[in-house]
Amino acid sequence: MEFKETQPIYLQIADFVCEKIISKTWSVGQRIPAVRELAVLLEVNPNTVMRTYEFLQQKDILYNQRGVGLFVSPDGPKNALEYRRSEFMQKEMPSFFKGLQLLQMDLDDLEPLYKKYKKQNA
Secondary structure (H helix, E strand, O other), X not given: OOOOOXXXXXXXXXXXXXXXXXXXXXXOOOEOOOHHHHHHHHOOOHHHHHHHHXXXXXXXXXXXXXXXXXXXXXXXXXXXXXXXXXXXXHHHHHHHHHHHHHOOOOHHHHHHHHHHHHHHOO
């Protein structure tokens, strides 16, 4: 995983975990990789992964089964989607809209491109 300098690493890992849940790679009730496992996979400090997991537990995306591990919570997919949408709207959309305005484009210009993208990536 390549990390950006513009966002804390633990939040980028949270995005990665949410993506796995939203895409159904990790399903409700499924045990997710242990802290050390994910740290090795992503080549980060285990404390960073622990911080990510604590953050996602606060958001009710993951839950801890003491002595067993971390699992995707029953509301995990819904909460992960809400979290990612909120982050997208707050962090990425303003820059995107600024670009549209600068280039004198509107949403009608994007619709055929978006439809094409969805068709190719279905």
